[in-house]
Amino acid sequence: MTSSRSLDIQPLTRSAFAPYGDVIEADPATMRLINGGTTERFHALATAEVEGDGAVVIISLFRGQPRAFPYAVDMMERHPFGSQSFSPLSGRPFLVVVSDDEDGRPGRPRVFLARGDQGVNYARNVWHHPLMTLGEASDFLVVDRDGPGNNLQEFFFDTPYIIGAPTP
Ligand SMILES: NC(=O)N[C@@H](O)C(=O)O
Numbered sequence: 001m002t003s004s005r006s007l008d009i010q011p012l013t014r015s016a017f018a019p020y021g022d023v024i025e026a027d028p029a030t031m032r033l034i035n036g037g038t039t040e041r042f043h044a045l046a047t048a049e050v051e052g053d054g055a056v057v058i059i060s061l062f063r064g065q066p067r068a069f070p071y072a073v074d075m076m077e078r079h080p081f082g083s084q085s086f087s088p089l090s091g092r093p094f095l096v097v098v099s100d101d102e103d104g105r106p107g108r109p110r111v112f113l114a115r116g117d118q119g120v121n122y123a124r125n126v127w128h129h130p131l132m133t134l135g136e137a138s139d140f141l142v143v144d145r146d147g148p149g150n151n152l153q154e155f156f157f158d159t160p161y162i163i164g165a166p167t168p
């Protein structure tokens with residue numbers, strides 16, 4: 001019997017993820033040939049957004065250790081002053097967990113399974129769970145904000161939600 005705190009996992013699609021940000025994937029509709037036809041440019045899949053005097057867009061590498069399942073989603077976070085994107089470099093699937101905002105608190109999380117050729121860009125101030133790597137350590141290219149001010153807001157649930165073992 002699955003409890004109401006058990007979270008289903010759904011495939012990551014641009015339309016389903018639209019309320020939370022962008023999916024970074026090779027969408028043919030965005031492709032333009034460049035460099036004399038030797039390169040396909042999938043143009044402007046997402047926009048990095050930063051706010052505040054002195055804020056800059058930075059590019060980092062995250063090496064995420066795999067999460068163990070069943071996994072208790074006991075918290076969510078958001079970045080009030082900037083977007084944050086994760087693009088897998090190891091070619092492995094990963095989990096994306098987001099929530100709608102409900103009067104300043106995250107609502108029931110939604111869990112998406114991202115393929116190894118899909119990334120996500122969380123729009124500014126969107127509730128999400130920190131990086132959730134699957135199976136083995138995986139590297140991600142991360143584009144987000146650096147600068148003055150506290151760009152991290154965390155919320156801890158009274159009762160965690162549970163993610164069962166994903167089947168990538
Ligand atoms: N803390 C940090 O830079 N990473 C988190 O924001 C995350 O979403 O993984």
Ligand code: NI
Nearest residue numbers: 077079084130
């Ligand atoms: Ni984050």
